[in-house]
Amino acid sequence: MPADLAVLGLGSTGLPLAQAATAAGVGVIGYDPDPATAADINAGRVPPGTLAAAELRRMLACGFRATADPAVLGRVRTAVICAPTPPGEDHALDLSAVAAAARALAAHLRPHTTVVLESAVYPGTTEGYLRPLLESHGLRAGRDFHLAYSPGRLDPGNRDFQLANTPKVVGGCTPACTEAAAAFYGRFTERIVRARGTREAEAVKLLETNYRHVNIAFANEMAVFCHDLGVDLWDVIRCAETKPFGFQAFRPGPGVGGPAAPLDPNAAPHFTPPAHPRLPGHPLRMVELAAEVNSRMPRYVVQRAAALLNEHGKSLRGARVLLLGVTYKADLADQQGSPAREIGSRLLDLGAQLCYHDPYVPQWRVTDRPVPRADSLWEAAAEADLTLLLQHHRTYDLQGLAVKAQLLLDTRGATPAGAAARL
Ligand SMILES: NC(=O)c1ccc[n+]([C@@H]2O[C@H](COP(=O)([O-])OP(=O)(O)OC[C@H]3O[C@@H](n4cnc5c(N)ncnc54)[C@H](O)[C@@H]3O)[C@@H](O)[C@H]2O)c1
Known part of the structure; x- marks a missing residue:
């Protein structure tokens, strides 16, 4: 028909x-x-x-x-x-x-x-x-x-x-x-x-997609800046978002995933004049910068993980690291562009022993190496030298995890204040 x-x-x-x-x-x-x-x-x-x-x-x-x-x-x-x-x-x-x-x-x-x-x-x-x-x-x-x-x-x-x-x-x-x-x-x-x-x-489409990337990039820069300053950015955002006009809260994170890549029209070599007689010929600087800032976050998370272990007399080499949540978005199975892979790969390169937990991902590989899946979240968190929260799936009881984990680094600001190290 x-x-x-x-x-x-x-x-x-x-x-x-x-x-x-x-x-x-x-x-x-x-x-x-x-x-x-x-x-x-x-x-x-x-x-x-x-x-x-x-x-x-x-x-x-x-x-x-x-x-x-x-x-x-x-x-x-x-x-x-x-x-x-x-x-x-x-x-x-x-x-x-x-x-x-x-x-x-x-x-x-x-x-x-x-x-x-x-x-x-x-x-x-x-x-x-x-x-x-x-x-x-x-x-x-x-x-x-x-x-x-x-x-x-x-x-x-x-x-x-x-x-x-x-x-x-x-x-x-x-x-x-x-x-x-x-x-x-x-x-x-x-x-x-x-x-x-x-x-x-x-x-x-260009405006909406890049709006997301640029604002997340600014939140990510603020996260790095505030950490160096000893300021709790999550508390700053909690206060700032009470402003009833002119402010929309974006939150930092371990990197930006998902299908919507930044759109920079000046990266378009596909069709040149006369099809595009009015392409301005200069890059969208904010978009370039946002992509650069966001792409640095996985490396920054690994640095923070190493520093946290170091503060507790441990090194990344040989440390057991549990990654929680490897999808690009909470409560979904989609792994497209998720920063977890780059973070996992960098941790492996530095000699960490990885395992992961994700209720939506039955098997996970990093640079072609299978990463063991933790069956019992509580036991794995208690055994790991460091638990790294990358995605806050709704099923995670973070208060409980903060108590069980030896060290918890929360890249989503999802744990209660003071319960864990936050990005
Ligand atoms: N939030 C949004 O609004 C949003 C979200 C995702 C994607 N998009 C955009 O929509 C487009 C599609 O993305 P997606 O995530 O659905 O991709 P996808 O990878 O999920 O699916 C694309 C499908 O198209 C098929 N395909 C490949 N070549 C084709 C062809 N020549 N003709 C017809 N189908 C073909 C593939 O086999 C695949 O099944 C992209 O441009 C993407 O940027 C927008």
């Missing part, structure tokens, strides 16, 4: 979108060029970090299917591209999957289809990069089909805000394109926010 919507790319952005649309009664087909991904999804196996298994089962019961066959793309009214755009070695986003998705779609594109890009991209990508690919078979955006950009705004694990109640920003190549995209998302999101065009909508 022809579907209303095709979602291209069934990962942590595409599957939740397909789920929200299916739940609202939209007929959805999922396209992913990886046949194993499509087969797994059809068999009810969720890719990590996407959906709960029960949610996928409900989607399948409502008729949702995944396929690796691009022919289905020619039978839909709307197509949303959620292909991955990971940072490459040069830190620039790799747009090759977006290009491949666009080529697959272009070969089957029909007049009047609404095409939306949701992948994280630089301003100018929808019109300068995606549009020519989609138009390669003769149809023209804004005349024969609608084309728009809408930034993904998912917050995995957030219980208060899901796709339906998070305002959706859309910006089209023409006002009619914007309206077509707005009408589509309006079927399953409560509020649509219209940007002036695709570039503005793309720049929303």
Whole structure:
């Protein structure tokens, strides 16, 4: 049966979108060029970090299917591209999957289809990069089909805000394109926010993503600074966040993980003028600096761990170190970009004996070496010379742990004041 919507790319952005649309009664087909991904999804196996298994089962019961066959793309009214755009070695986003998705779609594109890009991209990508690919078979955006950009705004694990109640920003190549995209998302999101065009909508993604990185970087700098000064930053933040205006609290941590890498448009070598006639040609300094500051945190955590052991007459070499929580976010299984790996690797290099505990991670490796998993948290904490809290999963009783552990270094400020050493 022809579907209303095709979602291209069934990962942590595409599957939740397909789920929200299916739940609202939209007929959805999922396209992913990886046949194993499509087969797994059809068999009810969720890719990590996407959906709960029960949610996928409900989607399948409502008729949702995944396929690796691009022919289905020619039978839909709307197509949303959620292909991955990971940072490459040069830190620039790799747009090759977006290009491949666009080529697959272009070969089957029909007049009047609404095409939306949701992948994280630089301003100018929808019109300068995606549009020519989609138009390669003769149809023209804004005349024969609608084309728009809408930034993904998912917050995995957030219980208060899901796709339906998070305002959706859309910006089209023409006002009619914007309206077509707005009408589509309006079927399953409560509020649509219209940007002036695709570039503005793309720049929303740039602003939102970098806002997170820059503010975390400032909190991380403050953590290093306050520690040197003997000031309790966590107490500072607790007081500062009582200001009812003009301040939003960000907290330091052992490093920044997750799928949303910093977006610096000047790292974009992919398309140069005339596609990008107005690229300013100077870097976003704050973004560069934030990436640099945040990338130093794993090393800083290891230094603090060594200093703490040293204060207690021990050295890292030979010390038993228990890492608690190795995922990038609390209460989730996703390990994407988690700083735990770099911290683990540095500790191993310095001769520490590692073990880890994480209720969401049954097996864990660091630079290809398997790290033993502690079965009993209490016993492992009592045995370890140092327990290092990297992720505050809700199940951790930190007050109890602080009593059991020989030494506890809390990189999340989650222990009660005075109970442990905090970042
Ligand atoms: N918070 C957010 O709003 C948010 C979160 C995550 C990702 N994003 C952005 O969304 C995009 C997708 O990220 P993700 O986390 O869903 O990625 P992901 O790695 O979880 O999944 C991507 C999926 O796309 C598939 N794919 C690869 N090439 C493809 C192609 N040519 N056509 C169609 N599918 C293809 C892969 O097989 C995979 O299943 C990225 O640009 C990312 O930056 C936004």
